[in-house]
Amino acid sequence: MDHAHDESHPHVNYFFIFLLLCGCTALSVIFDVVKITPALVVFAVLAVAVAKASLVMTFFMHLKYEGRWKYVILLPTAILGVGLMVALSPDMAMHYYEYDVMQSRIVAPRSEHGAGHDAEESAEHDGEAKDAKHH
């Protein structure tokens, strides 16, 4: 039982883990500020989030020191969680049917630097909006 007792009180340098987590948070903010390609930002930021989650689960939640029961609880729920998203995708994200709602008849103003409406886009927007109203 001594062994089991040791396992339930592992010696982890929690402060070091905390510093790692802070570093990761700083990294994701840096990725947002530094000019790299958007796709890379998404990948990097998600990778950092997964790294942080792993650190918290492994050390703060002591999963490193738990028995194999952890997989019995965590794997099915994680799979169901992802499965829900996959199941929703055809209907809600991919629209395998013709998607016709008020918003899909309008061109949204897309501007890089914030609120400024592009004149041409705005005119088009107005026209579409009025069309939409007549439906």
Place this chain on the structure above:
Amino acid sequence: MSDSHHAPAMHMGLPISRAKLGMWLFLGTEIMFFTAFIGTYIVLYFGSVDATGKSAWPTDTHVTHLNIAAGGINTFVLLASSYFVVVAHESMSKRDFAKARKFLIFTFILACVFLGIKSFEYYGKFTHDILPGHIPETDTQAIGKMERQVESRFHKRLDSVVPDIAITDVDGDNKPDRAMPTDQSMIYYQKAAALPQLIESAEGSRKADYEALLALNGQVGVLREQISGNKLTFVEAEESLHEMVEDEHYGSILSGLHMSTPILYGNLFASVYFLMTGFHAIHVIVGMILFGTVLAQGDKLSERWSNWVENSGLYWHFVDLVWIFLFPLLYIIPGNI
């Protein structure tokens, strides 16, 4: 434990305490609870297309009023609170209860800080009316919202300034001769119609109030006509509202009104934002109750509470985990995809 051959029956199941197993099973359901929200958000993000066929999810922080700095600071705050929980549990195991209490107090304070920053963000959403169902998504809807806001201010003022007797008294003896109309819009109509007569009999500031209302009534009529005839563009409506707010007679009745920027899919965004961050904030509050219960023990904190601290800690780390994913997904990634 003398019947040692019966002992195996006592060790059925997992080599962890029932409380901890219960907490982990609960966290399993929590994983599904939050992945349902997060997954729905991701799917809706890509599914909310405009006429170009591309996602038109609102990402411009100028219109969504998402504050990346606030989200980043909150991430740090929750990570720090998680650290304090884990060292509190460690101190409990070492029977250093005074130290454990100190760390739990830090955790509790950090939870308050998190909610404080969250409230600040929510406050920004409320003041800019970034709320589900309140957001105009097209120019037409923005103009319609402006009309409703102007009318609502006008009606409120009409109700507070013009007494009911003004429309129930027919023969001028200051006694009600007929019942109030049951239809609210009829009441406003009759009160507005009574204004010219009231101006004649009133004096001083009262008279000025009535005159302002009469002027506004005329302007609201013009506005209604222009909007129903579809004659106003967004910019014209904005100018028109600006002139009305600046008007020297009735401007004070409309003070603070401004046109809402149309945000395509803004209502869906607001629903998803408040659903995810709202449920997360509720979890933070529940965590504070769990830690508050331990802190309420004061000096009586003992080994008996060790399991409680461990399990609340597991729960708290989970709350932290959710935020670790919410922060990039809500604050950083939109606009980069």
